[in-house]
Amino acid sequence: MIKIKNLHANIEGKEILRGLNLEVKAGEVHAIMGPNGAGKSTLASILAGREEYEITDGSIDFDGKDLMELSTEDRAREGLFLAFQYPVEIPGVSNVNFLRTALNEIREYKGQEPISAKDFMTMVREKSAIVELDSKLASRAVNEGFSGGEKKRNEIFQMAMLEPKLAILDETDSGLDIDALRIVANGVNKLKSPNNATIVITHYQRLLDYIVPDFVHVLYNGQIVKTGSKELALELEEKGYDWIKDELAV
Amino acid sequence: MQEIVSPTNTKLSQFRSGLKPTSILFSKETLEEANQLLEKRDFPTTREESWKYTRLTKLANTTFSGSVSSNNFDIPFVHADSYRFIFTNGQLTEFNDGVNARSVKDVRENNLNNISLKNHFFEAINLAFAEDGLFIEIEANQKLEKPIEIVHVSNGNKITNLRHVFRVGRHAKAEITMTYVSSDESNGFLNVVSNIALEDGAYLTINKLQTESGTDFHFSREAVKQEKNSNFTLNTLTFNGNFVRNDVNVFVNGQNAETNLNGAYLVKNNQLVDNHTIVDHLVANCQSNELYKGVLYGKSTAVFNGKVFVRPDAQKINAFQSNGNVLLSDDASVNSKPELEIYADDVKCSHGSTTGQLDENAVFYLRARGLSEKSAKELLVSAFISDVLNKIENEEVLNFTHSYLNKEFGWNI
Numbered sequence: 001m002i003k004i005k006n007l008h009a010n011i012e013g014k015e016i017l018r019g020l021n022l023e024v025k026a027g028e029v030h031a032i033m034g035p036n037g038a039g040k041s042t043l044a045s046i047l048a049g050r051e052e053y054e055i056t057d058g059s060i061d062f063d064g065k066d067l068m069e070l071s072t073e074d075r076a077r078e079g080l081f082l083a084f085q086y087p088v089e090i091p092g093v094s095n096v097n098f099l100r101t102a103l104n105e106i107r108e109y110k111g112q113e114p115i116s117a118k119d120f121m122t123m124v125r126e127k128s129a130i131v132e133l134d135s136k137l138a139s140r141a142v143n144e145g146f147s148g149g150e151k152k153r154n155e156i157f158q159m160a161m162l163e164p165k166l167a168i169l170d171e172t173d174s175g176l177d178i179d180a181l182r183i184v185a186n187g188v189n190k191l192k193s194p195n196n197a198t199i200v201i202t203h204y205q206r207l208l209d210y211i212v213p214d215f216v217h218v219l220y221n222g223q224i225v226k227t228g229s230k231e232l233a234l235e236l237e238e239k240g241y242d243w244i245k246d247e248l249a250v
Numbered sequence: 251m252q253e254i255v256s257p258t259n260t261k262l263s264q265f266r267s268g269l270k271p272t273s274i275l276f277s278k279e280t281l282e283e284a285n286q287l288l289e290k291r292d293f294p295t296t297r298e299e300s301w302k303y304t305r306l307t308k309l310a311n312t313t314f315s316g317s318v319s320s321n322n323f324d325i326p327f328v329h330a331d332s333y334r335f336i337f338t339n340g341q342l343t344e345f346n347d348g349v350n351a352r353s354v355k356d357v358r359e360n361n362l363n364n365i366s367l368k369n370h371f372f373e374a375i376n377l378a379f380a381e382d383g384l385f386i387e388i389e390a391n392q393k394l395e396k397p398i399e400i401v402h403v404s405n406g407n408k409i410t411n412l413r414h415v416f417r418v419g420r421h422a423k424a425e426i427t428m429t430y431v432s433s434d435e436s437n438g439f440l441n442v443v444s445n446i447a448l449e450d451g452a453y454l455t456i457n458k459l460q461t462e463s464g465t466d467f468h469f470s471r472e473a474v475k476q477e478k479n480s481n482f483t484l485n486t487l488t489f490n491g492n493f494v495r496n497d498v499n500v501f502v503n504g505q506n507a508e509t510n511l512n513g514a515y516l517v518k519n520n521q522l523v524d525n526h527t528i529v530d531h532l533v534a535n536c537q538s539n540e541l542y543k544g545v546l547y548g549k550s551t552a553v554f555n556g557k558v559f560v561r562p563d564a565q566k567i568n569a570f571q572s573n574g575n576v577l578l579s580d581d582a583s584v585n586s587k588p589e590l591e592i593y594a595d596d597v598k599c600s601h602g603s604t605t606g607q608l609d610e611n612a613v614f615y616l617r618a619r620g621l622s623e624k625s626a627k628e629l630l631v632s633a634f635i636s637d638v639l640n641k642i643e644n645e646e647v648l649n650f651t652h653s654y655l656n657k658e659f660g661w662n663i
Contacts, residue, residue, distance in 0.1 A: 048618050076620035088615040092633025101629065101662075102619040109620075140631075142615075158619060 006056035018222035034219035079165030126158035149180035185210030205237035292346035302379035318406030340410035354383035390419035436464030478504025513542035517550035
């Protein structure tokens, strides 16, 4: 699905990623953990196409395509989805309106006909149920006046609507209470299939109780320094990151 | 400040030469005053406060041949069924007797109901040279079933001054759509003044749609006087026009009156749109709301100057005023000046002005969901303008707006 090789990236001359390698295959769930400032969100931003980062070395292959050659919108149209850590509030733009535009532009890119209004509304009803998002919220302005939990549920609702191949959840658990966390995680699990993949970026192990990863990676100092099974997350929760830093120092 | 210039050999004297004095029966004093003003001065310069950001140099240097084109072009009508009037290059070419209307030339002096604005340059030009106009009277308690649609067509290199008078009687209700269109090759001068009076409990909505596609100079002014319990709404939608100056003067003369001024403007290329509004609260217990929003492309310029006066003893006034602008280009500019002058002490007034670019984070967010940069920006810009459009109640005006924006700007809203 995605192959990241030796990725180096700067922002304003400061090197954040220093040779990151990661391969995610269809049907897999990968968790990326790591201390603050390790480069987790940078990785998510680069994958989504934020232009303020400069890629100095390395490559990213997304399902046979050079990701770096694609614009942000074309990445989305190819099936890459980023659930934002801080979803943007957009006053005046209704959630469903913008999703219909998004969906139709994706369909047009793939050479498909626009979705009918009826099918679209059916889809909105079905998909908003997955994250227990009130259908009234679905038609309100994008994230405007939403609580933290509603914003994150809205991200997963959008993911459900767009049916991406690869979803990257950037700190989707931050600021969620336990109920919201469960709803969001359930939503992600329901969307899981052998044909898609998920990268979960998180600080904390607790999300991984609900979204069970096949692999856990530790990102530190701009590189993946350790990879393990879901037990690694528990170990990190218990011991923190210092032992990994010590291991590296040896 | 007004400059004293020698009466001959000014740009203004050239502009006036060849223009026929008006045959409308304005009072002698009014006409004298107007002519005297024009005798002793030239075109306004940026040294005058109300022309500070809008240069008239190009107008002053333009010679108008007076020619009009006989090429026809399709007039876009807003309403399927309306009391329709058409002025073509100043001539009344379509008349409708479904309402109490006649040419302003057939109106006696004491019915002209003039709201005189002293020392107002284009008012003076209009008084001195107005060719024609409509006098429309909505009788007391009459509720018009259909809107009145007045189309102003410009198609040539001519100077045209028109003067309308609208009177809405006690508890009468009407809606007037005034459209301004021109052919692509039109490059004339149009100056339309509408004198509008709302009597007790009268209700009037004016939709002003400006889509002139030529390089005309457009000046228009609505001078409004409201009596008690009246409700006046003006929706000014400026979607095209080389040079557009709109003046609105509302005198709120009766208690419990409501005034709504909504404006949306999209300015592109080298176009200029200037909205100058004055709401003058002369008495207590009234409400006024003003919202103007604009989007600027290319090297365009927008000017907004909104003034609200609350006179002494005009207590319990609620006056809100807001102007917002989005600049979609580094070369576009906005001069926005909201002003409040309050001489009463028990009032609730607010004003504000914002000018900025689109939120880049929002653009990125939408693109990350698969929208092209163009669609993302369009969606954000239309959301910005929709605050104003949402206040428009007439479906046909909204439909016209949507289809025009779709055709000319590629918007899908």
